[in-house]
Amino acid sequence: MTAVGTTTPPEAAAPLRTRTVxxxxxxxxPSGFVGGVIVLLVMGFAFLGPxxxxxxxxxxxxxxxxxxxxxxxxxxxxQGKDSFLTLVAGGAExxxxxxxxxxxxxxxxxxLGSIAGFVRGKLDTFFLQLTDITMTIPSIVLMxxxxxxxxxxxxxxxxxxxxxxxxxxxxxxxxxxVLSLRQREFVEAARLQNIPVRTVIFAEVLPNMAGYIFVNxxxxxxxxxxxxxxxxxxxxxxxxxxxWGLMIQESWKSGAFKLPEAIPYIAAPLALIILFxxxxxxxxxxxxxxxxxRLRER
Amino acid sequence: MVTLAPKRHAETDxxxxxxxxxxxxLWRVYVVRRIVYALFVIWxxxxxxxxMVRAMPGDPIEVxxxxxxxxxxxxxxxxxxxxxxxxxxxDANIFSQYFQYFGNLATGDFGWTIxxxxxxxxxxxxxxxxxxxxxxxxxxxxxxxxxxxxxxxMAYKRGGWFDHVATQIASTVSAxxxxxxxxxxxxxxxxxxxxxxxxxxxxxxxxxxxxxxNAVFIGDALYHVVLPVITYAFTLTGAWALxxxxxxxxxxxxxxxxxxxxxxxxxxRVGTRYVGRNSVLPMMPTMAFQVGTLVGGAIVVEExxxxxxxxxxxxxxxxxxxxxxxxAVVLILTCAVVFSNLVVxxxxxxxxxxxxxxxxxxATK
Numbered sequence: 001m002t003a004v005g006t007t008t009p010p011e012a013a014a015p016l017r018t019r020t021v022x023x024x025x026x027x028x029x030p031s032g033f034v035g036g037v038i039v040l041l042v043m044g045f046a047f048l049g050p051x052x053x054x055x056x057x058x059x060x061x062x063x064x065x066x067x068x069x070x071x072x073x074x075x076x077x078x079q080g081k082d083s084f085l086t087l088v089a090g091g092a093e094x095x096x097x098x099x100x101x102x103x104x105x106x107x108x109x110x111x112l113g114s115i116a117g118f119v120r121g122k123l124d125t126f127f128l129q130l131t132d133i134t135m136t137i138p139s140i141v142l143m144x145x146x147x148x149x150x151x152x153x154x155x156x157x158x159x160x161x162x163x164x165x166x167x168x169x170x171x172x173x174x175x176x177x178v179l180s181l182r183q184r185e186f187v188e189a190a191r192l193q194n195i196p197v198r199t200v201i202f203a204e205v206l207p208n209m210a211g212y213i214f215v216n217x218x219x220x221x222x223x224x225x226x227x228x229x230x231x232x233x234x235x236x237x238x239x240x241x242x243x244w245g246l247m248i249q250e251s252w253k254s255g256a257f258k259l260p261e262a263i264p265y266i267a268a269p270l271a272l273i274i275l276f277x278x279x280x281x282x283x284x285x286x287x288x289x290x291x292x293x294r295l296r297e298r
Numbered sequence: 299m300v301t302l303a304p305k306r307h308a309e310t311d312x313x314x315x316x317x318x319x320x321x322x323x324l325w326r327v328y329v330v331r332r333i334v335y336a337l338f339v340i341w342x343x344x345x346x347x348x349x350m351v352r353a354m355p356g357d358p359i360e361v362x363x364x365x366x367x368x369x370x371x372x373x374x375x376x377x378x379x380x381x382x383x384x385x386x387x388x389d390a391n392i393f394s395q396y397f398q399y400f401g402n403l404a405t406g407d408f409g410w411t412i413x414x415x416x417x418x419x420x421x422x423x424x425x426x427x428x429x430x431x432x433x434x435x436x437x438x439x440x441x442x443x444x445x446x447x448x449x450x451x452m453a454y455k456r457g458g459w460f461d462h463v464a465t466q467i468a469s470t471v472s473a474x475x476x477x478x479x480x481x482x483x484x485x486x487x488x489x490x491x492x493x494x495x496x497x498x499x500x501x502x503x504x505x506x507x508x509x510x511x512n513a514v515f516i517g518d519a520l521y522h523v524v525l526p527v528i529t530y531a532f533t534l535t536g537a538w539a540l541x542x543x544x545x546x547x548x549x550x551x552x553x554x555x556x557x558x559x560x561x562x563x564x565x566x567r568v569g570t571r572y573v574g575r576n577s578v579l580p581m582m583p584t585m586a587f588q589v590g591t592l593v594g595g596a597i598v599v600e601e602x603x604x605x606x607x608x609x610x611x612x613x614x615x616x617x618x619x620x621x622x623x624x625x626a627v628v629l630i631l632t633c634a635v636v637f638s639n640l641v642v643x644x645x646x647x648x649x650x651x652x653x654x655x656x657x658x659x660x661a662t663k
Contacts, residue, residue: 133339133342136339137343148355230597233477233598233602234601234613257484258497263489266485267485270481270485273475274473280473281470
């Protein structure tokens, strides 16, 4: 997504490559750089950790809820398992679901938004009303009911549900962007050459929005993880593999959080999720500024 | 297909308008169109919920029968009795159930709950909804007032140290999901530092305190609402400050501000009449949208902080397959969003006539 295409800030004459924008957004502002580093570190911990560290984690009834020690750096949990190893093993699933859900939301939003904004007319009205309705349904409620419908739900299915309930606000911003892009000379030129609308949208308009879409993708991961962890905390998702969301939920439900020894067990996944969210937001904001020169000037 | 000739030119030399059907003329009134549309959305969501909850696995008969058989009743007998206790006929055609439901709704009758005997859905909701509105409302008010003040100061002192520090803090804090913020507050404040006792603060009232207009009740209600309010305020203030900063900055760069200043108007007058008003107005849609959606977002917070509001009621009802309550809660949440949007749209339409004629999307972009 980052490598292809160029992006044109609304008022600049020379198009900027998306890669340039991402690079600029992340290196020019210290907060964007810090955000990017945090995101990479958390993702590295979650995805590479299980490959580098052996996560076999036997339960030990002698070690229920012990505080941090040299042997167990984050202490042990309610079954006497090492908290750090659970933490290493539990990050891949929520992050993967979040990224997948965000991709689905972004694809749906981009396709519908660009068609609506470009073609206008009846189709635009219809899509807009569809978004209105989707935005009206409290999405968390829809997710609750949908997940309750499946007894054993796979992570991919959760991602699909989240993706299909969170695309609407994104679609609006993509549409707004396309509305301004379609007035440009190069689009006019393409249309005069009688190039099919489909080609104009996907070959001419969308590449110009790659950076914008990328920013939205980052913010969409944020929303998806917000929804996902929320569902875990409500106890709606099956408790199968090690998972940060489940770690928090189980210890909260069982009241373990009032034990001072259990603090590291809950605080560690909590801190990682919050850090990841903060990293994504700061990164997204910096990229947005790199994309939009008007914001940058201020 | 691409239409080569721009359509726009044709519009200027239209034939004189023909006399139109009065219904059609009514339809052209923006307010009417908007209200009809809002009602349509509510109908659609309500119908969708009706069929969706019935598609969920597990049905209320099993839930009631399970409860009865735990009291020592034979399971077949329990099922039979559950059928009779049920406030509707489970064997009736789903469409006749649907029409009956809407017929009752039209008279303001939400029906009876399934999980609690002899309680109407309305009674049940009135037991929970006020507490959610109380906690969320208080949180939003705190967040908006602090956020707007800080945001405006940030915009005026743009580039200064306060702006830098406040922007960093605001964007960091606004990235924290509200329920995780609530957990962090409890973990750090109660379990770790022992600043307050979360176990004592759970629930909405201390046992034995009777609702009434007296100091004990109000004090106790405020004591129990503190954590939810801090949570909502903590996670919303940052976003509000940033939005207000952006809006104010935008207004400050407008020509009319420069002109107003050049005219020698008093700083205070420019600040309130020119900057304040023009930066707050564009934020009204966000405000309404937030109030509408926040009740839905309160679900997880209420569960985590064990604050019995409408969110907790919904989660409980889903696990008990209490269809009438689920439907009513979704209906209320939807109405909240739809009506807040409606009010904003009508207000915007009144402020900006371009919207009424349907040119809004192009005019504002």
